[in-house]
Amino acid sequence: MSQIGEKPFSPEMLQSLLEEMGDGAIAIDAKGKITWINKNYHILLGISADVDPRGEDIEALIPESRLKEVVRTGKSILIDIMNFDDQQFVVSRFPLKDANDEIAGAIGFVLFDKVEPLAPLMQKFEVLGKRLSLAEKKLAEARRAKYSVASIINRSLKIDKVKEQTRAVAQHDSPVLLRGETGTGKELFAHAIHNASARRNGPFVALNVAAIPEALLEAEFFGVAPGAYTGASDRQPEGKLALARHGTLFLDEVGDMPLALQAKLLRVLEEKEFEPVGSNVIQPVDVRIVAATSLDLEAMVKKGTFRRDFYYRLNVLKIDIPPLRERIEDVPVLCDYFLEEFSQRSGDPVRLMSDGAVSHLCAYDWPGNVRELRNVIERVCVLSQAPVLNEDAFADVVPIDQVTNDAVRPLRAGEAVSAENLPLQIAQLERRAIGEALRMCGGHKGNAAKQLGISRSQLYDKLKLHDLS
Numbered sequence: 001m002s003q004i005g006e007k008p009f010s011p012e013m014l015q016s017l018l019e020e021m022g023d024g025a026i027a028i029d030a031k032g033k034i035t036w037i038n039k040n041y042h043i044l045l046g047i048s049a050d051v052d053p054r055g056e057d058i059e060a061l062i063p064e065s066r067l068k069e070v071v072r073t074g075k076s077i078l079i080d081i082m083n084f085d086d087q088q089f090v091v092s093r094f095p096l097k098d099a100n101d102e103i104a105g106a107i108g109f110v111l112f113d114k115v116e117p118l119a120p121l122m123q124k125f126e127v128l129g130k131r132l133s134l135a136e137k138k139l140a141e142a143r144r145a146k147y148s149v150a151s152i153i154n155r156s157l158k159i160d161k162v163k164e165q166t167r168a169v170a171q172h173d174s175p176v177l178l179r180g181e182t183g184t185g186k187e188l189f190a191h192a193i194h195n196a197s198a199r200r201n202g203p204f205v206a207l208n209v210a211a212i213p214e215a216l217l218e219a220e221f222f223g224v225a226p227g228a229y230t231g232a233s234d235r236q237p238e239g240k241l242a243l244a245r246h247g248t249l250f251l252d253e254v255g256d257m258p259l260a261l262q263a264k265l266l267r268v269l270e271e272k273e274f275e276p277v278g279s280n281v282i283q284p285v286d287v288r289i290v291a292a293t294s295l296d297l298e299a300m301v302k303k304g305t306f307r308r309d310f311y312y313r314l315n316v317l318k319i320d321i322p323p324l325r326e327r328i329e330d331v332p333v334l335c336d337y338f339l340e341e342f343s344q345r346s347g348d349p350v351r352l353m354s355d356g357a358v359s360h361l362c363a364y365d366w367p368g369n370v371r372e373l374r375n376v377i378e379r380v381c382v383l384s385q386a387p388v389l390n391e392d393a394f395a396d397v398v399p400i401d402q403v404t405n406d407a408v409r410p411l412r413a414g415e416a417v418s419a420e421n422l423p424l425q426i427a428q429l430e431r432r433a434i435g436e437a438l439r440m441c442g443g444h445k446g447n448a449a450k451q452l453g454i455s456r457s458q459l460y461d462k463l464k465l466h467d468l469s
Helices: 011-020 041-043 065-074 116-142 157-170 185-195 214-222 260-269 296-301 310-314 327-344 355-362 369-385 399-403 422-440 445-452 454-464
Strands: 024-029 034-037 077-084 087-097 103-112 176-179 205-208 248-252 290-295 317-320
Touching: 024 041, 034 041, 041 103, 065 087, 065 103, 087 327, 116 454, 157 185, 157 317, 176 185, 185 205, 185 248, 185 290, 214 260, 260 310, 327 355, 327 369, 422 445, 422 454, 445 454
Parallel strands: 176 290, 176 317, 205 248, 248 290
Antiparallel strands: 024 034, 024 103, 077 087, 087 103
């Protein structure tokens, strides 16, 4: 309310204010015809004083005006730069509504007749734009496959065969199942399949099923619809299926996937569509699935812990990656590669390895496969300053008794059993099984007994019998 003696605010005062405000103001009706223009805008546009533009189309007077867009959308344009002849105006535009709350027109204001006052703000926007572009570029690069078939280091014929299979399956779009022990490089081959395929320019999205809590897996796969649950924002991140669109989705440790999620992913494989969590809208998806596991899926199917139909749908194209102990000839070239890799990361000169050290590592069975070998090389490079790493440098990391004691070495694939008497063969096999169980359990006898399926007391008896104590 106005105070006593003050003149009440009126429409005439508003019009007078609009006439004088800013460097210019103009209004149009719902059809885009000019209904009002103030004197400042008359002067700014260079319109003769005896010319009345009311009734003209706004774009006939100002070709780059966006007032019609404001009428059409009903949304304001708070800050914009508008070109007029050889000038640039900084302008704002707002919709006008009638008594029924319907769009009746729009009004625009010239805030500045030169853009120089906005130079600091425009510079900040430019910097933000560059940062956003850089972030988008890095994100796109992060979603590209990093390895190709050519980047896989090997000397063995077995890996040559796996490479041939990789190139062959890459030419098709069917699901691929990579089988192999932990640490054999399954993700490396998944990258190579993507890079050799027609989807190479699309994203490569990896998801470790075992690393995500079961309660979050569905949202991680399919994404969440806005408002799907209490606290869900209107801008939920997309699920991995949406992120991998037109590319490859790599599912590591797929054997750990819950049965309910297997059924939903089976639909994705068969119908090429999915629904985000909390949504009834079906979204089409074009994505190739490459899965990997170190588990025995066939045994899991028999036990009912892995869906039979999902297994058959995944197991269309299968690649078995042999463990390092079955391609021990790859150890020397892998050692050279890891030594160079560590040198590049640390900035130290490249280390060399003696023949004795290489022989020492080739005699080990590598239960952790290539991942274990890489860790061993890095650990020795950190602990030793010697330019040439000899056998002694690896003695504590890869103990001699694990390398030289053939009696406790597990049988390698295809290795024949000697034609000795049966009791002796059984004793040798039992000794080897106990030694392998102890090594895998880090020497923990209780865990080794559980793995062997015997009691702790029976294990102690057998350790004494086979002189393994």
